[in-house]
Amino acid sequence: MKTKCKYAKQISPFIDGELPARDAGRIRRHLASCDHCRGIYERFRAMDEQMTRMPSIEPSDGFDRAFWRKFDARENEKRWWSRWDLSSAWQPALAAAAAIILFAGLLLYDRAPDGNGLTAEDVVIAENLELLEDYDLVRHLDLLEEWEGRTDA
Amino acid sequence: MQTDPDIQIMLRCRDGDEEAFRILFVRHKKKVINFCYRFCSDRSVAEDLAQEVFLRIYRAAPKYKPTAGFRTWLFTIATNVCLNETRRRRKQAGTISLDAPIDIGKGEIQPDIEDPERLPDDQILDREQEVHLQSALSELPDRQRAALLLRITHDFSYSEIAGQLGCSENTVKTLIHRGRMGLSDKLMPYFKGRQ
Numbered sequence: 615m616k617t618k619c620k621y622a623k624q625i626s627p628f629i630d631g632e633l634p635a636r637d638a639g640r641i642r643r644h645l646a647s648c649d650h651c652r653g654i655y656e657r658f659r660a661m662d663e664q665m666t667r668m669p670s671i672e673p674s675d676g677f678d679r680a681f682w683r684k685f686d687a688r689e690n691e692k693r694w695w696s697r698w699d700l701s702s703a704w705q706p707a708l709a710a711a712a713a714i715i716l717f718a719g720l721l722l723y724d725r726a727p728d729g730n731g732l733t734a735e736d737v738v739i740a741e742n743l744e745l746l747e748d749y750d751l752v753r754h755l756d757l758l759e760e761w762e763g764r765t766d767a
Numbered sequence: 768m769q770t771d772p773d774i775q776i777m778l779r780c781r782d783g784d785e786e787a788f789r790i791l792f793v794r795h796k797k798k799v800i801n802f803c804y805r806f807c808s809d810r811s812v813a814e815d816l817a818q819e820v821f822l823r824i825y826r827a828a829p830k831y832k833p834t835a836g837f838r839t840w841l842f843t844i845a846t847n848v849c850l851n852e853t854r855r856r857r858k859q860a861g862t863i864s865l866d867a868p869i870d871i872g873k874g875e876i877q878p879d880i881e882d883p884e885r886l887p888d889d890q891i892l893d894r895e896q897e898v899h900l901q902s903a904l905s906e907l908p909d910r911q912r913a914a915l916l917l918r919i920t921h922d923f924s925y926s927e928i929a930g931q932l933g934c935s936e937n938t939v940k941t942l943i944h945r946g947r948m949g950l951s952d953k954l955m956p957y958f959k960g961r962q
Contacts (some may be wrong), residue, residue: 623832626944632925665919668897670801681818
């Protein structure tokens, strides 16, 4: 059905009492003179009447029982979760624990080996390897001198 | 609004009174089942949806604020449950097979009636009308169907429906007008046949 009259769109709100009094009066007068709109109006009214007359269905026999079973199941589930009540008292402790874990994680990350499998300390040793080797010699120089003295003797 | 007795009961429910919830359940279950039934055209699905509506009400109770009439709030939840369910079923049907029929009740519309052979002629005619109307309703787009049911069978105003569907009053006006036009088109042969 085409809404070829400009007033046709106002028929629904007119039927539903959703038009201001002045607009409602205009539609009422229009309906008296426009066959097209009057046809729509009458069909809409007939459909509305049919819809309001559609018989109600009654809840089935097992409806209440099925509902309360679902209700109890949800309640039990809720009670199980409520043992892990994270809502109020535990929140500061959990927040503190989370902060500690985060801090420790960041610290470990900072000390973690880089892409070559070396720590920052390993890199320093590698860069000064020669000096450190010499340092070992210098550290044990007295032993070396003692050993050389014995061989000379 | 504070004089709405259901709001007072719901406030008791908010404070943990389970008996208050039982009162609301008993008082409104039939209306909610019928709304869901008219929406999805399947009795068993309608009862499941109605149960979900009441479970959501109970779950939402601790945060309940009486900003609208209880019935308006109840049907906002019922509308959302119905719209979500049809969307979910349609999506599910789409992921299983494009050829599979979408089970939102179409094709299985059968009014809950006694044996038609034992009914007088005018009642048979009424039942026949009901089947045609329910079938036409089920073919409307979901939001048009919801708006029409809320307006015509539950008597909500455009402003209340706008709140329930989360849209403007102008959109509601369009949904209802198009819904009525759609029904009229689908029922035209039937109207002509009876004239």
